[in-house]
Amino acid sequence: MKSWIRMAGVAMMLAASGMASAGAKVTYVDTEEMTDVPRFAVDRESMEIHFREHLQRLAEQLPAGQQLNVEFRDIDLAGDQFPRVAIQDVRVLKGRADWPRMDFHYSIEQDGKVIKSGDAKLADPNYLMSTNRYDNEMYSHEKQMLEDWFRKELLGKKR
Known part of the structure; x- marks a missing residue:
């Protein structure tokens, strides 16, 4: 019984520390x-999860x-x-007018108050010619584009 109470206490402390981050x-x-x-x-849901996890890592x-x-x-x-087939599509990157684009609204909140917000329309027409640290991941070009935006817009840093 005592170990269960101890584990519950540890879980509460971890949850509380997670709220502060x-x-x-x-x-x-x-x-x-x-x-x-x-x-x-199922593929759309996977894409959503990829972008959600990526933005969560950036927000750290x-x-x-x-x-x-x-x-x-x-x-x-x-x-x-x-x-191509009933169960899987093929995505072909040509480097022409097929570059990644994203349109979203963002805000930064602290203590329940919005301290910064805006609309972002991202596009990377040179996506095949630039360095990409996510080359071996799904949605690598979109992830790099989001990271570049995050660093520049929210952290005030250059790439």
Whole structure:
């Protein structure tokens, strides 16, 4: 019984310390209607998870107690999607007019108050020519574009 109480106390302390650290809340407005996202629901959900986790990792760089809120309004993934078989599509990156684009609203909250907010329309027409630290990951070009925006807009740093 005592070990259960001790474990509950540790869990409460971890939860309390997590509340003090920076975090991110990411939402999506009608993903099915966005410009270019995966056509299968399970693939769209996977994409949403990738971007949510990526923004949560980026938000860890914010000062303690601040939260990043992002509401994606439109996403146009890098490349063009070509249906090949019934269960899997192929995304082809040509480097022409198929660059990644994102449209979202963001805010930074601290103690329940918005301290910064705005709308972002990101695009990277040179996505195949620039350095990308996420090359071996899904949605690497979009992740790099989000990181560049985060560093410049929210941290005031250059790449």
